[in-house]
Amino acid sequence: xxxxxxxxxxxxxxxxxxxxxxxxxxxxxxxxxxxSPTYLAKQLQSMSRAGLVRSVQGQAGGYVLTRSADSxxxxxxxxxxxxxxxxxxxxxxxxxxxxxxxxxxxxxxxAIARAMAAADRAWREALRASTIADLARDVNEDAGRDVMIGxxxxxGVPAGHPLPLHxxx
Amino acid sequence: xxxxxxxxxxxxxxxxxxxxxxxxxxxxxxxxxxxSPTYLAKQLQSMSRAGLVRSVQGQAGGYVLTRSADSxxxxxxxxxxxxxxxxxxxxxxxxxxxxxxxxxxxxxxxAIARAMAAADRAWREALRASTIADLARDVNEDAGRDVMIGxxxxxGVPAGHPLPLHxxx
Numbered sequence: 001x002x003x004x005x006x007x008x009x010x011x012x013x014x015x016x017x018x019x020x021x022x023x024x025x026x027x028x029x030x031x032x033x034x035x036s037p038t039y040l041a042k043q044l045q046s047m048s049r050a051g052l053v054r055s056v057q058g059q060a061g062g063y064v065l066t067r068s069a070d071s072x073x074x075x076x077x078x079x080x081x082x083x084x085x086x087x088x089x090x091x092x093x094x095x096x097x098x099x100x101x102x103x104x105x106x107x108x109x110x111a112i113a114r115a116m117a118a119a120d121r122a123w124r125e126a127l128r129a130s131t132i133a134d135l136a137r138d139v140n141e142d143a144g145r146d147v148m149i150g151x152x153x154x155x156g157v158p159a160g161h162p163l164p165l166h167x168x169x
Numbered sequence: 170x171x172x173x174x175x176x177x178x179x180x181x182x183x184x185x186x187x188x189x190x191x192x193x194x195x196x197x198x199x200x201x202x203x204x205s206p207t208y209l210a211k212q213l214q215s216m217s218r219a220g221l222v223r224s225v226q227g228q229a230g231g232y233v234l235t236r237s238a239d240s241x242x243x244x245x246x247x248x249x250x251x252x253x254x255x256x257x258x259x260x261x262x263x264x265x266x267x268x269x270x271x272x273x274x275x276x277x278x279x280a281i282a283r284a285m286a287a288a289d290r291a292w293r294e295a296l297r298a299s300t301i302a303d304l305a306r307d308v309n310e311d312a313g314r315d316v317m318i319g320x321x322x323x324x325g326v327p328a329g330h331p332l333p334l335h336x337x338x
């Protein structure tokens with residue numbers, strides 16, 4: 001089982017976007033994380049299609065989160081980038097072979113598919129329990145300092161923007 | 170995120186093996202499930218390497234479970250066939266770029282990797298909570314009858330073998 005590598009990049013980008021006060025160009029996000037701008041552009045587009053980020057046009061343009069970081073879950077980002085398909089796909093093996101169960105008798109999903117779906121729900125529930133704001137807090141706690149001060153400095157964010165764009169709560 | 174399609178086949182095979190009293194040839198398992206014998210052979214080999222099934226040689230040879238169905242979890246089978254790697258792979262993005270965290274300061278796993286690992290644990294825990302015996306019971310309940318009677322009949326299992334080989338508990 002493997003998630004798209006873009007999930008890691010996208011989550012890191014969301015953490016950065018949660019801590020800055022101005023739109024951040026895609027090229028800057030790629031440079032900051034030292035990742036391929038082309039591949040990162042795809043993750044940003046996926047997140048934009050899912051309504052998690054939006055692109056602000058203009059000279060000071062770039063990406064911003066569309067809502068506060070505590071209302072974007074890790075699951076939102078994973079689903080946006082990885083597609084949200086369950087890991088297990090039931091091909092209805094029970095309806096095949098010499099003792100096949102007739103389709104009209106397959107009222108419930110197959111017992112095996114149910115067990116796999118329960119695990120999928122547990123996985124999604126765990127990802128839903130964690131938000132971008134949680135990740136940003138943990139990143140700061142790990143570093144023992146406000147990492148975003150350095151990020152804002154590197155991005156050249158002007159003074160007078162003390163709050164993240166979407167920290168409206 | 171996607172699991173190997175072999176997981177479904179392997180779980181169905183384990184359910185069948187839990188309900189019969191004699192070794193079942195790989196070709197019979199493939200025929201019963203109407204799946205490719207070549208591809209199924211790979212899943213059976215993976216399960217054999219993981220110690221879940223073993224191959225009995227001889228004219229009446231085939232595969233048997235190595236232990237009782239209530240001591241083989243769905244996770245055991247998934248790990249055997251899919252490899253057991255976590256879905257998320259951390260590439261230590263925090264150690265890259267202009268504000269890279271020095272490696273010696275990365276004492277804990279990255280906050281993002283921790284969130285993903287928590288979800289992985291939840292997924293594995295759910296799969297560990299379900300055994301092949303549970304699946305077999307659910308298959309019977311869904312069908313409203315002992316499906317294994319039909320399976321044993323189709324396999325031509327001789328009389329006088331009332332109990333599964335490994336139902337020793």
